[in-house]
Amino acid sequence: MITFVFITPIPSGGILGYVFLVFGLSFLAPTTIVTNAYLGYSLFLAFAYLNPEFEMLILFVIPVKVRWLAVVVWVFAVLGIIQGSLGVKLQIAAAAANIILFFGRDIWSSAGYRTRRVRQVVRVAQTPSFRHQCTICKKTDISNPELDFRYCSKCVGHHCYCSDHIFNHEHLTS
Numbered sequence: 001m002i003t004f005v006f007i008t009p010i011p012s013g014g015i016l017g018y019v020f021l022v023f024g025l026s027f028l029a030p031t032t033i034v035t036n037a038y039l040g041y042s043l044f045l046a047f048a049y050l051n052p053e054f055e056m057l058i059l060f061v062i063p064v065k066v067r068w069l070a071v072v073v074w075v076f077a078v079l080g081i082i083q084g085s086l087g088v089k090l091q092i093a094a095a096a097a098n099i100i101l102f103f104g105r106d107i108w109s110s111a112g113y114r115t116r117r118v119r120q121v122v123r124v125a126q127t128p129s130f131r132h133q134c135t136i137c138k139k140t141d142i143s144n145p146e147l148d149f150r151y152c153s154k155c156v157g158h159h160c161y162c163s164d165h166i167f168n169h170e171h172l173t174s
């Protein structure tokens, strides 16, 4: 495990700064010199996005999964946008833009991948996977591979019957 302390100027952003200081003291990630506290937030969120299960020790004692810390950071970011000065708002917007720039396409494409995957599964579930199905008893060559399936030449249309029903059904007239 790589352990290091985030080198960052203590930000002047009130409670945001305090929260970041806590993170800064307990942060585990590659050594980085952060010149902008909000860039720090975006790095943290990027790290949290990549390693949501990673556990960090808050104040070196309490283990917390990075994803929950990320949630806290997002909450404070939203509070900052609502309550902060214009400068704070702009900085938070810039940090958010950072994340979206770096991870937007990734998040987007993995969401797209999931959607495609779900569609695929749905399609497979909807597509009948058998080739023959008895018109009478609905057995298929998948459910009953031991049966012979044949198409009746006397029925109107293209009707399949299992070996139990091929000679033993009322021929369909329409």
Ligand SMILES: [Zn+2]
Pocket (backbone or CB within 6 Å): 134, 135, 136, 137, 138, 139, 161, 162, 163, 164, 165
């Ligand atoms: Zn049958």
Ligand SMILES: [Zn+2]
Pocket (backbone or CB within 6 Å): 152, 153, 154, 155, 169, 170, 171, 172
């Ligand atoms: Zn028939």
